[in-house]
Amino acid sequence: MAARTRYAPDRGLTVRMTATMFLLGLVFVAFVAAIIGIGAAYHASSAAIVLFAVVLGGGFAIGSLFYSDKIALRTAGGREVSPNDGPMAHDLHGTVDRLCALADMKKPRVAIANTDLPNAFATGRNADHAVLCVTTGLIRRLTPEELEGVIAHEMSHVAHKDVQVMTAASFLAIIAALLIRIAFYGELFGGGRGRGGNNQNTGIIMLALMAVSIVVYAVSFLLIRMLSRYRELAADRSGALLTGKPSALKSALIRVSTDMARIPTQDLRAAQPLNAFFFAPAMKLNAKASLSTIFSTHPSLERRLAELDKVQQQLGRTAG
Amino acid sequence: MGFLDTLLGRTKPVQPKLDDLFALPSAAITLDAGAGFKPTGSGSVCFRPVEGRSFSDVQKDVQELLDVSSGKEGGLPVEVTTDSYGFNWLVSSHMSDELEALVTDLHAVNSSLVDNGFGPQLLCTLVAFRDDQERRLGLIYLYKRGTFYPFAPLSGERRDNALELQVKGVIGSDLKFEQDLSRWFPVWGAPGL
Numbered sequence: 001m002a003a004r005t006r007y008a009p010d011r012g013l014t015v016r017m018t019a020t021m022f023l024l025g026l027v028f029v030a031f032v033a034a035i036i037g038i039g040a041a042y043h044a045s046s047a048a049i050v051l052f053a054v055v056l057g058g059g060f061a062i063g064s065l066f067y068s069d070k071i072a073l074r075t076a077g078g079r080e081v082s083p084n085d086g087p088m089a090h091d092l093h094g095t096v097d098r099l100c101a102l103a104d105m106k107k108p109r110v111a112i113a114n115t116d117l118p119n120a121f122a123t124g125r126n127a128d129h130a131v132l133c134v135t136t137g138l139i140r141r142l143t144p145e146e147l148e149g150v151i152a153h154e155m156s157h158v159a160h161k162d163v164q165v166m167t168a169a170s171f172l173a174i175i176a177a178l179l180i181r182i183a184f185y186g187e188l189f190g191g192g193r194g195r196g197g198n199n200q201n202t203g204i205i206m207l208a209l210m211a212v213s214i215v216v217y218a219v220s221f222l223l224i225r226m227l228s229r230y231r232e233l234a235a236d237r238s239g240a241l242l243t244g245k246p247s248a249l250k251s252a253l254i255r256v257s258t259d260m261a262r263i264p265t266q267d268l269r270a271a272q273p274l275n276a277f278f279f280a281p282a283m284k285l286n287a288k289a290s291l292s293t294i295f296s297t298h299p300s301l302e303r304r305l306a307e308l309d310k311v312q313q314q315l316g317r318t319a320g
Numbered sequence: 321m322g323f324l325d326t327l328l329g330r331t332k333p334v335q336p337k338l339d340d341l342f343a344l345p346s347a348a349i350t351l352d353a354g355a356g357f358k359p360t361g362s363g364s365v366c367f368r369p370v371e372g373r374s375f376s377d378v379q380k381d382v383q384e385l386l387d388v389s390s391g392k393e394g395g396l397p398v399e400v401t402t403d404s405y406g407f408n409w410l411v412s413s414h415m416s417d418e419l420e421a422l423v424t425d426l427h428a429v430n431s432s433l434v435d436n437g438f439g440p441q442l443l444c445t446l447v448a449f450r451d452d453q454e455r456r457l458g459l460i461y462l463y464k465r466g467t468f469y470p471f472a473p474l475s476g477e478r479r480d481n482a483l484e485l486q487v488k489g490v491i492g493s494d495l496k497f498e499q500d501l502s503r504w505f506p507v508w509g510a511p512g513l
Binding site: 014018090091094097100101102104106148156159160161162230231235238241242243244245247312315 | 372465
């Protein structure tokens with residue numbers, strides 16, 4: 001007997017996300033094909049370079065995955081708290097407890113960062129190592145209900161395994177970036193080493209490698225950003241379904257975004273590497289956003305509010 | 321959650337498990353025999369309200385249904401309170417020897433919510449017990465896991481962990497107990513306890 005449910009998945013979002021991932025896979029295949037083509041055209045040293053980049057890039061990706069919780073906490077200045085560390089920690093733990101019981105999730109570790117920047121993030125390589133961090137600025141600015149909406153959003157990131165997915169997606173870009181650099185230095189210094197007739201060919205191979213890598217890097221960068229935005233929308237949606245209060249998340253978004261725009265840029269530069277896992281990006285919001293939206297990790301405020309409206313309609317629909 | 325759901329960033333809301341609740345009356349007898357705790361007759365269902373007309377209609381229907389059933393037997397009407405976390409508690413009070421009627425009431429709340437598609441909103445149900453020394457004990461049923469755990473509050477938001485573990489020892493085999501102690505989350509100030 002299947003229980004009746006009023007939660008239908010958002011088909012449009014699913015289709016767009018699938019398409020993005022398909023394109024990312026396509027770029028990957030094209031990249032591999034191009035590299036094989038270049039390598040086969042002349043000699044094995046380029047294969048060695050590519051292998052080196054893959055190993056190094058894989059090391060970076062796995063390292064950042066494994067230490068994501070520690071790195072993120074240290075960068076944000078977050079400190080893990082227990083329920084007995086004051087009223088702020090007590091309430092935060094209470095909210096997380098209930099949301100975990102509601103969603104049947106393992107409770108993540110809870111941390112508070114003592115900074116006025118209103119933000120929150122969840123990271124960690126899997127649900128057992130997940131950590132949820134909220135800044136004191138966020139707790140101060142939001143009502144308990146809005147804060148709960150934000151926490152539900154972050155917990156959805158954990159449930160969706162967004163850290164793993166985004167790490168896997170960035171792998172390609174990391175390799176491409178490494179190859180650009182290696183090829184660039186190879187071009188600079190490789191020419192002078194004097195190995196007879198090989199020099200010119202090595203130079204051409206390096207140039208080709210660099211050109212392919214630059215194209216791959218640019219395309220995958222845009223696709224990763226697009227994927228990141230879709231995953232934010234998905235987390236908004238799941239979070240709002242969990243709490244049953246899309247409007248609380250909406251008002252939290254509005255409050256945080258308008259606050260963000262007022263904060264001077266200089267403070268925020270330090271926060272930029274973490275943007276991908278933040279609740280709202282710590283960047284100055286651009287009014288003429290047409291171009292900047294394709295580079296940003298988070299969807300625009302209007303887009304997020306529009307998607308939450310859909311959830312609201314879905315929840316309010318009378319039984320039938 | 322399956323691989324595809326992870327890849328596509330979807331979470332299916334978790335449906336509650338309701339049936340294990342009916343094991344409670346027989347476990348209560350064991351609890352009385354083994355630890356001296358008797359049911360107080362009050363119990364509550366905790367759920368997350370959803371914004372919008374549809375949910376408030378369902379909640380009103382449930383309340384009316386329970387009021388009618390308790391009115392027949394001269395019982396107290398059901399109470400609805402909202403806690404500081406924004407969760408609603410629907411408290412049903414019976415005589416201390418009417419645990420089965422109480423469980424039936426609680427089940428009526430559960431099934432109305434599930435029938436109307438709000439099953440994922442159910443958080444937990446709590447049945448209150450007390451011993452001769454007036455120590456308070458709540459048996460909490462987690463809907464999503466289908467498991468029970470004890471909650472024994474002391475004054476000043478402390479828990480009597482020794483008593484909780486004792487209770488687990490007494491009725492741990494009668495009920496489906498929550499084995500993961502990290503999920504025994506406290507419900508301070510729960511109404512009806």
